Amino acid sequence: MPLQLQHYLKYAAHRLALAGVDSPALCARLLASHVLGLDRLGCLLNPARKLTSPQAAALAALTARRLSGEPMAYIFGRREFFGREFSVNPHTLIPRPETELLVEKALAAFPGSRPVFFADIGTGCGCIGITLALERPRWKGMLLDNSTTALTVAKDNARALLHTSNVQCALADMRAAPLAANACDLLVSNPPYIREDDNAFVMDEVLRFEPHTALFSPDNGLARLYDVCRLAARCLRAGGLLLLEHGAEQGAAVRNALKELRVFQEIATSCDLAGHERCTGGQKGGV
Numbered sequence: 001m002p003l004q005l006q007h008y009l010k011y012a013a014h015r016l017a018l019a020g021v022d023s024p025a026l027c028a029r030l031l032a033s034h035v036l037g038l039d040r041l042g043c044l045l046n047p048a049r050k051l052t053s054p055q056a057a058a059l060a061a062l063t064a065r066r067l068s069g070e071p072m073a074y075i076f077g078r079r080e081f082f083g084r085e086f087s088v089n090p091h092t093l094i095p096r097p098e099t100e101l102l103v104e105k106a107l108a109a110f111p112g113s114r115p116v117f118f119a120d121i122g123t124g125c126g127c128i129g130i131t132l133a134l135e136r137p138r139w140k141g142m143l144l145d146n147s148t149t150a151l152t153v154a155k156d157n158a159r160a161l162l163h164t165s166n167v168q169c170a171l172a173d174m175r176a177a178p179l180a181a182n183a184c185d186l187l188v189s190n191p192p193y194i195r196e197d198d199n200a201f202v203m204d205e206v207l208r209f210e211p212h213t214a215l216f217s218p219d220n221g222l223a224r225l226y227d228v229c230r231l232a233a234r235c236l237r238a239g240g241l242l243l244l245e246h247g248a249e250q251g252a253a254v255r256n257a258l259k260e261l262r263v264f265q266e267i268a269t270s271c272d273l274a275g276h277e278r279c280t281g282g283q284k285g286g287v
């Protein structure tokens, strides 16, 4: 007898709950919506819908992936950021909601329609830089990452979401970024910033599935943050702005690093919605 949607939802939610997966009922509904091509309401309104054998098999396979801890974003191959869907895969960090703070700060700092040249350092799937280019069609930017596989995803997202050539993607290490001195109006970055010995505090599914090169950084998690500060000191024009995401405990270290470079002013840290210090900015002096 064919499996009905309601029976799959009940069974999957039960198994996901037993495995300790967050929001198991919602998770089962999202998997069913994905396979059946229904929206969430459609799932709720059609409890007696009979699943075909291929649909039941596809649902069993996806449920097994979620039961193994694989994040939904990798199962679906996409994640929403700033209201748009970005492709992701296990070579890219899954965009986090708190990173939207950095985007909001950048947009607020340059509210007008004048052209801005920006660089997104450690772009991953491209969510920060592509969002800036979409929100401000006159801006042009460089998206840099030292991971070939992540950069392929950023290029695919740029092609799919942007209908202009306003951003260029380039393979580069941030310590040797191909950016001319004094060339950028804005430099944004969400670099790896977790301490390498903090494994025990990182969620198991993050540790097992997300790329470690996107997460961890030497020197108590600060090495890549310091690299971006040095890069910004060199490649921002006078009056240009650096915006840097960091861990909740790293605000003071980043502010100090910017002060020690002696070229930044207006150094300030903003908190995310959870009240944690999350994003530090500084303006290059000498205007």
Ligand SMILES: C[S@@+](CC[C@H](N)C(=O)[O-])C[C@H]1O[C@@H](n2cnc3c(N)ncnc32)[C@H](O)[C@@H]1O
Residues within 6 Å of the ligand: 092, 093, 094, 095, 096, 099, 121, 122, 123, 124, 125, 126, 127, 128, 144, 145, 146, 147, 150, 172, 173, 174, 175, 190, 191, 192, 193, 213, 214, 215, 224
């Ligand atoms: C925390 S992820 C951020 C990804 C994306 N910007 C976001 O906010 O979701 C950090 C990114 O920096 C890249 N990365 C790490 N070390 C780098 C380096 N030395 N030079 C350039 N990119 C680097 C990683 O490959 C990864 O894509």
